[in-house]
Amino acid sequence: xxxxxxxxxxxxxxxxxxxxxxxxxxxxxxxxxxxxxxxxxxxxxxxxxxxxxxxxxxxxxxxxxxxxxxxxxxxxxxxxxxxxxxxxxxxxxxxxxxxxxxxxxxxxxxxxxxxxxxxxxxxxxxxxxxxxxxxxxxxxxxxxxxxxxxxxxxxxxxxxxxxxxxxxxxxxxxxxxxxxxxxxxxxxxxxxxxxxxxxxxxxxxxxxxxxxxxxxxxxxxxxxxxxxxxxxxxxxxxxxxxxxxxxxxxxxxxxxxxxxxxxxxxxxxxxxxxxxxxxxxxxxxxxxxxxxxxxxxxxxxxxxxxxxxxxxxxxxxxxxxxxxxxxxxxxxxxxxxxxxxxxxxxxxxxxxxxxxxxxxxxxxxxxxxxxxxxxxxxxxxxxxxxxxxxxxxx
Numbered sequence: 001x002x003x004x005x006x007x008x009x010x011x012x013x014x015x016x017x018x019x020x021x022x023x024x025x026x027x028x029x030x031x032x033x034x035x036x037x038x039x040x041x042x043x044x045x046x047x048x049x050x051x052x053x054x055x056x057x058x059x060x061x062x063x064x065x066x067x068x069x070x071x072x073x074x075x076x077x078x079x080x081x082x083x084x085x086x087x088x089x090x091x092x093x094x095x096x097x098x099x100x101x102x103x104x105x106x107x108x109x110x111x112x113x114x115x116x117x118x119x120x121x122x123x124x125x126x127x128x129x130x131x132x133x134x135x136x137x138x139x140x141x142x143x144x145x146x147x148x149x150x151x152x153x154x155x156x157x158x159x160x161x162x163x164x165x166x167x168x169x170x171x172x173x174x175x176x177x178x179x180x181x182x183x184x185x186x187x188x189x190x191x192x193x194x195x196x197x198x199x200x201x202x203x204x205x206x207x208x209x210x211x212x213x214x215x216x217x218x219x220x221x222x223x224x225x226x227x228x229x230x231x232x233x234x235x236x237x238x239x240x241x242x243x244x245x246x247x248x249x250x251x252x253x254x255x256x257x258x259x260x261x262x263x264x265x266x267x268x269x270x271x272x273x274x275x276x277x278x279x280x281x282x283x284x285x286x287x288x289x290x291x292x293x294x295x296x297x298x299x300x301x302x303x304x305x306x307x308x309x310x311x312x313x314x315x316x317x318x319x320x321x322x323x324x325x326x327x328x329x330x331x332x333x334x335x336x337x338x339x340x341x342x343x344x345x346x347x348x349x350x351x352x353x354x355x356x357x358x359x360x361x362x363x364x365x366x367x368x369x370x371x372x373x374x375x376x377x378x379x380x381x382x383x384x385x386x387x388x389x390x391x392x393x394x
Contacts, residue, residue, distance in 0.1 A: 005079070009075055009076065009079055012076055012079055012080075013079050013083060016058075016079065016080055016083045016084075017083060019056055019058070020083065020084075020087045020089070023052055023056065024087055024089050027045055027048070028045070028048075028049050028052070028089060028090060031045045031046075031049075031090045032087075032088045032089060032090065033088045033089075033090070033091070033262075033355075034046075034090050034091065035090055035091035035093075036091050036358075036362075037091075037095075037165075037214050038208055038210060038212050038214045038358075038362045039091075039210060039211075039212045039214075039358065040212045040213060040214065041212075042090060043093065043169075045090055046090045046091060046092065046093040047093045047094075047124065049089060049090045049092075049093070050092060050093045050094050050124045051124045054122060054123055054124050057070060058080065059094075059098060059121075059122050059124070060098050060102060060118075060121065060122050061076065061077050061080055062074070062077050063102065063106065063118065063122070064106075067106075067114055067115075067118035067119055067122065068118060068119045068121075068122030068123070069122065074304065078304055082258065085256075085258035085259055086258060088262070093124075093127075093169075094121065094124050094127055094128075096127070096128045096129065096130060096165055096166045096170075097121040097126070097127060097128040098121060098122075100128075100130065101121075101128045101130070101174050102118060102121050103243075104174070104191075104231065104240060104243055105117060105118065105231060106118070107243055108191075108231050108232040108240045108243065109231050109232075110228075112228070113193075113228075113229070113231065117172075117193075126171045126172060127166065127169045127170050127171050127172075128166070128170055128171070128172050128173065128174065129164050129165060129166045129167040129169070129170030129172070129173040129174075129196070129216075129218075130164060130165045130166075130173070130174060131146075131161040131164050131167075131173045131174065131175035131176065131194070131218060132144075132161070132175075132176050132241065133161065133162055133163045133164075134146060134159070134160060134161055134162060135160060135162050141176070141241065142185040142186045142189070142238065143185065144159075144176055144177075144178060144189065145159055145178065146158070146159025146160065146161060146175065146176070146177050146178065146220060147159055147177060147178045147179070147181065148177035148178070148179050148190065148192055149179075150179075150227060151224075152227075153226065153227045154224045154225065154226060154227055155177075155192055155224065155225050155226075155227060155229075155230075156222055156223070156224055157175065157177055157192065157194060157200070157220040157222075157223040157224070157225070158220055158221060158222060158223075159177070159220050160217065160218065160219050160220070161173075161175065161217065161218045161220075162206075162215075162217040162218075163206070163215045163217075163369070164203075164215060164216050164217065164218050165214065165215060166214065167203050167205075167215065167216035167217075167218055168203055168205045168213050168216050170196050170203075171195070171196055171197070172193055172194065172195055172196060173193075173194050173196060173218065174191055174192075174193055174194075174231065175191070175192050175193075175194050175220075176189055176190075176191055176192075176237055176241055177189070177190055177191075177192050177237075179234055179235055179237075180235050183235060186238045187235055187238065188235050189235065189237040189238050189241070190230050190232075190234050190235055190236070190237040191230065191231040191232060191237040191240045191241060192225060192229060192230055192231075192237075193225060193229040193230075193231065194220070194223055194225045194229075195225060198223060198224065199222075200220060200221050200222040200223030200224060201218065201219070201220060201223045202218070202219040202221070203216050203217075203218050204216055204217050204218075204219070208362070209361045209362065210353055210357075210358050210361055210362055211353075256296065256300070256325065257293055257294075257296040257297035257300055258297075260293045260296060260325075260329065260332070261290075261293045261294075261297075263332065263336070263355070263356070263359060264286070264289045264290050264293050264332065266336075266355065266356060267286060267289060267332070267335060267336050267339045267356065268286055268339075270336065270339040270340045270343075270356060271286060271339040273340075273343075274339065274340055274341035274342075274343060275341070276338075276339060276341060282338065282339065285335050285338070286335070286339070288331075289328075289331070289332050289335055292324075292328040292331070292332070293328075295324065295328075296321070296324065296325050296328070299317075299320065299321040299324060299325075300321065302317055302321075303317045303318060303321055313383075313384065315379075315383075316379075316380060316383065316384045319371070319376045319379050319380050319384075320380065322371060322376055323373055323376045323377070323380075325366075326363075326366035326367045326373060327367065327373065329359075329363045329366055330363045330364060330366060330367065332359070332363070333356075333359045333360035333361075333362075333363035333364070334360065336356040336357075336359055336360055337356070337357070337360050339356075340356060344356070344357065344360075378390055
């Protein structure tokens, strides 16, 4: 991918930098880098920052202007995301709607659905949660059992979802339901939009290992939603879901290398503070971590080139990126604790964890969420390398 910016892109980059310099101030500047998907710290500040971005026209850049976007090019979106990561503002609050559900609705939704929901996402007026996984259907998503039955002009939904992202904050959820129990596993599934604030929906937060509530379990007991709130055709939800997951494994990771490079710098600082900077083993491990972060950057650029029509399969590239990033980040989390030495076993006065401790604990799950490493290996083996399919029972 050509890394040289055209004059127009340089002007756009300067516009982004100027806006950050003028708006990433005060309370927002005090909370630089605060929060993450697994850390709901300073939630109100993050929502306020999201609204600041919206007022400035910096949310959903690639969406059509008619829905509140800018019709920004892929290059402009890349420049913005890279500058955003470099500025290190508070972590986003509404990324579930902008990065995952919104693009899915743009690709598969009706015009009425787009007009109803997309402007609300851009204005940070409605939050979305993803209802895919179930206790018996995580990586094997086709095994889901939550059902939706049409009753007049409404769907009636019964079942349970777990690991529902941002579910405790959600006003709406996009839920995979079985709408034809007689159809084969990958058919008879529909993606249905369900309002959370109703008697038939119960949300229970799941507190994670660092104290955040990024996930929850959701129980649907006679929940209702309008019959016209199916995304895509009825019983075609599998293809819609794969599009959503492709977005999750792809474009949402594009600028992650900058955040991870910043983490590696923290690890180097921790090694200096602990007196381990002269250890040959530690120096070699830190060099590998730095190299892995650089490879993530190059992988992101390869994906961008693929998305721009540079040849290759974007889904396959996204899967490769996801496998490499998750496995590498787990190693980095372990290295972060070694770099801190004995300090890694201590917590703050109120049992607060520092950033490196959080990374160590939360990175363990990265080989699971967003598509497990084992499933990604199967996808790459079968669809990219052309190897025989893995034997499946029945």
